[in-house]
Amino acid sequence: SPTSSYVEKPICCRAFAIAENSTVGRFVVATREVRPLETVLEDFPVRDWLLRLMDHIPDIKLDPTHCQYLEEIVQFLSGVFPSERVERAYGILRVNSFGFTTPQGGDGRALYPLVALMSHSCQPNVQHVQSGSDSRVKLVAQRLIKPGEEMTISYINTFQGPLERRRSLKEQWFFDCSCSRCEDISDGGLFSHAVLCQKCFDRVLPRDQQNPATTWICQGCQTQYAANYAKDREIQVAKEWENEAMDRANIKQCEDFIQKVESQSLSEFNHFLVKIKSHLAVLYTVRESAETLANRPILERRVELCQSIIKYLYHMDKGQTKKLGVFLLELNKPKMRLAKLNFDQGLSTRKEYLKSLAEGARTETQAKNMIGRYKLVNSFAIKSEACKYEHQ
Ligand SMILES: [Zn+2]
Ligand SMILES: [Zn+2]
Ligand SMILES: [Zn+2]
Structure with a gap:
């Protein structure tokens, strides 16, 4: 046409x-x-x-x-x-x-x-x-x-x-981006590209984030690293993650892997580490049983994982996105279970429990809306949803 x-x-x-x-x-x-x-x-x-x-x-x-x-x-x-x-x-x-x-x-x-x-x-x-x-x-x-x-x-x-x-x-x-995010070396305080120093395990950041050939420098002991240091560390972690010996369907092995990477190789919100945490959060949901849904430490760990992913998403792709919807739903279930556990064990009042139930229902509606709005349906929407006229 x-x-x-x-x-x-x-x-x-x-x-x-x-x-x-x-x-x-x-x-x-x-x-x-x-x-x-x-x-x-x-x-x-x-x-x-x-x-x-x-x-x-x-x-x-x-x-x-x-x-x-x-x-x-x-x-x-x-x-x-x-x-x-x-x-x-x-x-x-x-x-x-x-x-x-x-x-x-x-x-x-x-x-x-x-x-x-x-x-x-x-x-x-x-x-x-x-x-x-x-x-x-x-x-x-x-x-x-x-x-x-x-x-x-x-x-x-x-x-x-x-x-x-x-x-x-x-x-x-063929252009250089100068948006507000590109001006901020900390990436909203998350340091999503940072890796850890081999000597003191503090964050290593690029000296000049406008220049791909820049040296990287440890924020703790000031050790300098070559331009490919961060990339190499990420590749090394990715190789270990994809290694045959690593059972990615095993919750315990995933937890150990995350703990090791977080303390030795990658910064807490490094994008590759967040990817692994997202995998684990979903794995916990897949493996859900009556037993795990009554286990306080497991529920608390699931809440912690989802909150950390949501914090990352909120900065890396600000707004009501499909991914945010997915992890709000992931967070909601263990959160609701914990509220019930607290009430059953006399740690919260009926009023507090009902309040968190209502909150959970609201979150679920919002999250499902975020996911649904990004779906492409068959109808071709030229007419604005905000239009008050009846014409087609
Ligand atoms: Zn930019
Ligand atoms: Zn260092
Ligand atoms: Zn109109």
Whole structure:
């Protein structure tokens, strides 16, 4: 279809507008308050709007791999299209499209006219969800967005340290991110990319987090490490975790592994360690029995694990996300069981118990809503949920 499906819709149905300035070109802003979990737009890829998008050809030509691809394509299409047009098409697709997997398992790239105009942030306020069956994309607000505020998505996995994010953005989109998260070396106090010093087990951090070749330095004994120190430590832990001798379905072995890694190799909120903790939290749920649901230390450990994961999620992907919903549900069950145990053992009053039951029910509703809102259903939602008119 040459025209975009939402362009002709009444403005009252749209929560966004396209703005423009001389620095970044076009970008997307909210035209009214957008509530958390409100669907901003669902759209299909179209071939329109293409010609006004950025192509970054000079940057692409500086990259040997891209350069080679491009030359091969230009060669293949020579005599059909002039090389400038092939280069322009390649550049536009390279920097504006999203990769997706078809139901048959094939790899494709799709270009969405609105999504292509959205700027990147490492703390985005909108999340995009793609459907594998019809390559549709759905944009969902994960936080409250004020009128006039720019709507952003993340082009990369936000669960990465600043140096890795910087590398991905530079390699694939040719820019340096300067969002508030990228300015903060502590990553919200979580030090999610930090590893531990081999001598004193204090945190080791990059000296300059803007520079991938920087040395790393121990915050305790000031020992300096080479640029690849953190990566190597993470790879070493990953190897041990995936080793045949490690039974990842065994709760005791997982607990021992986490304890060892946390005291010797990785900082408490290092993203790889959090991944292992998430695995364990789910494992506890899978192995649930009448016995474990009455065991106070196990219930308390489950609460501790989930709270630590939620704290991490809250900073790494701020807002009402699907992952947050999943771990709020994981947390809710042992928490409710502990409340019952406390009441049964006379450690809390009936009033306190009823209060925590009501709280648990509220959390469950909220968490299920967070998970459900990111699902792609068959109906194609062009009409805004906030629209008060009856038109279709
Ligand atoms: Zn309307
Ligand atoms: Zn950033
Ligand atoms: Zn040290």
